[in-house]
Amino acid sequence: MIVRDLDISFESLAYGVADIGEYFSRYGQPDFTNLSRYLALMGITLATALWGTVFAFLVAFSLGPLAARNFAPNPVVYRVARETLNFMRAMPDLMLALIFVAALGLGPLPGALALGVHTAGFLGKFFAESLERVDKNVCEGVQSTGANFLQMVMYAGWPSILREALGYTLYIMDRNVRMASVLGLVGAGGIGMALHTTLRLFEYGQSAALILVILATILIIDYASAWLRRRLG
């Protein structure tokens, strides 16, 4: 039923297998003549992801404790913080990037902002959930010294979840590198723009090279962050 509604015909797909094979063979010879330019673009992409993660971390660092049931100063603040995080999480980052590009102009900055807003929703939720699991005795111990909200968060909250929080941040960084590599599609800088252009111009060799550069970077970041997280855990 869904298939008919979407107007997809798998028969034509099956008949077209040969054509598709031919099509993919065009990616056979990656053209690395512009490699230094690609690497520079990848650098911009990585920098965008890093800044996006930092923005997200700053927002999540301040909103997380407010969205944790055991730390929030009162239930109204808790609900408001929770809903804010939910809303940030629900907005796709590419849509945010479209909006920020329209408002701020082309360049990597709107991309970093979009990544920051979207992933702050995720990171804030992760932080809040970890904070809610903090040992009650620790909280009571710090509370009995007469600590106020800020002191509670800084000395009972964050030290207890430090490892977890860093792990989550690394995971978000990982994810942001992936997303940053496609943000260029909406004009938010980085390698995605180049990929879009070469595909439009049917320069399959260059597209293949770009895809390989993205793939290699993502795999390296993947391994690096897995290694770091293992060290943390």
Added chain:
Amino acid sequence: MTPVSTWRWPTPNGLPPRSLIISALVLLCALWLTAPIVEVDFVRLFGSIGKMAKFAGQMYVTPDWHYVPQLLRKMLETIEMTVLGTAIAIVISLPLGILAAHNATPHLFVYRLTRDLLSLMRALPELVWALVFVSAVGLGPLPGVMALAFVTVGFMGKFFAESIEVVDPKAVEGVRAHGAGWLQVRLFAMLPQALPDIVGSVMYILDHNLRAAAILGLVGAGGIGYDMVMSMRMFQYDRIPLIALSIYLVVTALDRASDYLRSRIIHGSRKSTFAT
């Protein structure tokens, strides 16, 4: 005794761990170096707040109600793409998951090969594959579904393999002792045990795919993303709030549903283990 400051970390000297300070310093250096690349300029950023406000004001017009039927149609298409892509991926990734679990794989070589294949498949984001598939099979939901299914197989195969790897070997041995064949052991001893885990990861993937499907339209691969980029390009800002709201509602609804289902499954499975 020196008076103890109330602002101290729960470490012997009251300072945060040294490794943390060093990493923070390294990070600050990296940020300082990359700031010009990303064109982060706080003066400009604060200067542009006015521009942002003006821009937000443009969106704050009366929503274009005539657009609602088309919006619903597009949203339905997005949801259908999500469901279809996920369903195709489940069918493909179940056998791959068995091959990629080290206690169920026929040979260690197959295990390594499948694992590497899966990590390659999930390395690139959906949008990159959607771009490639759009230029291969043309515009429309088909390339979107293909891209979703492709990346999802990478993720789901890994999740399936991991949940098969943690099954209780005693049950597997019990079934094998009855003379069950290779396939029977996997189908009747391993899969039923891994099922609650698998349902949990399917819900997670569904959530992820819905978000992905909502933006695939940007490259012409069907779904609501196409309308989003078009109304941005044609300055029909009265549509943007409606699109944003509809995405928010659908994503939140699925989020709640999957939370509920997952807690039901975890609760249910705990109950059944207590009963036995």
